[in-house]
Amino acid sequence: MSTDTNAPSPGHRPPADVVFRDLDESDIPAVEDLYRSMNEHDAYMRFFGARPKHLHTVAAYTCRRLEGSYALGAFRGERLLGIANYIRGPRPQTRPHPDVEIAITVDHSVQARGIGTGLLEHLVAHARSAGIRWLTAEILAENSLMIGVLRDIGLTHELHLDGTTMTLEIDLHAGDLDDSACV
Numbered sequence: 001m002s003t004d005t006n007a008p009s010p011g012h013r014p015p016a017d018v019v020f021r022d023l024d025e026s027d028i029p030a031v032e033d034l035y036r037s038m039n040e041h042d043a044y045m046r047f048f049g050a051r052p053k054h055l056h057t058v059a060a061y062t063c064r065r066l067e068g069s070y071a072l073g074a075f076r077g078e079r080l081l082g083i084a085n086y087i088r089g090p091r092p093q094t095r096p097h098p099d100v101e102i103a104i105t106v107d108h109s110v111q112a113r114g115i116g117t118g119l120l121e122h123l124v125a126h127a128r129s130a131g132i133r134w135l136t137a138e139i140l141a142e143n144s145l146m147i148g149v150l151r152d153i154g155l156t157h158e159l160h161l162d163g164t165t166m167t168l169e170i171d172l173h174a175g176d177l178d179d180s181a182c183v
Contacts, residue, residue: 014074014118018081023063023071030073030080031059039108045143046105048165062103070126074106074115082106084119086127086135100127101136104146116149124153128172135170 014020023031035055038046052058062071068088074081084104102123106116127135139146141164150168160167 014114015076017076018115018118019075020072020118020122021075023073023083023085024065025060025063027073027080028056028059028063031062031083032056034080034083034105034107035059037107038105042105042108045140045146046103048138048140068100070123070130072119072122072126074119080107081110082115082119084116084123086123086132088132100132100134101138103137104149111145116146117152120149120153124155124170124172133172135172137168137170139166139168140164141166 032055035043035046035052035058043050062083062085064071069086071083071085073083082105084102086100086102088100102120104116104119104123106119124135137146137150139150141161147166147168150170155170155172158169158171160169
């Protein structure tokens with residue numbers, strides 16, 4: 001386990017024409033299309049294996065609006081560029097706080113352009129406003145883009161490596177993320 005408090009990297013701001021907003025049932029087709037358009041490598045990084053066969057079900061699950069879950073999208077016009085969501089689960093026996101697992105997906109054509117960082121910043125702002133203290137991300141150790149996004153936002157986190165999977169626990173009450181940039 002290691003603890004890190006890296007400051008945000010400069011230049012990882014999303015383009016000015018990208019709009020972030022909550023997702024709902026009307027966005028299911030766009031989310032399904034984003035998942036379907038993922039190349040094999042990106043699908044493996046997101047789903048830890050082959051792309052699921054029932055993408056409509058996965059998209060509907062992502063967009064559902066239930067207590068303890070939240071999803072938002074990054075849009076350029078009508079085009080969905082990326083999504084971020086969290087789902088609150090039970091408290092694992094190994095930690096004193098409940099799991100609130102996050103997932104982020106960004107269209108391959110706009111990766112490394114600040115979209116993932118913007119999505120995560122908005123997700124963190126929403127989680128904080130919902131009273132959530134910790135977020136958890138399960139990431140393949142080889143997913144350097146996602147690891148970079150999670151480290152770039154400047155929040156204190158603990159990192160646990162278990163074989164090829166990393167678990168990043170992000171403390172939302174530490175660090176210097178400026179929520180005003182996300183409202």
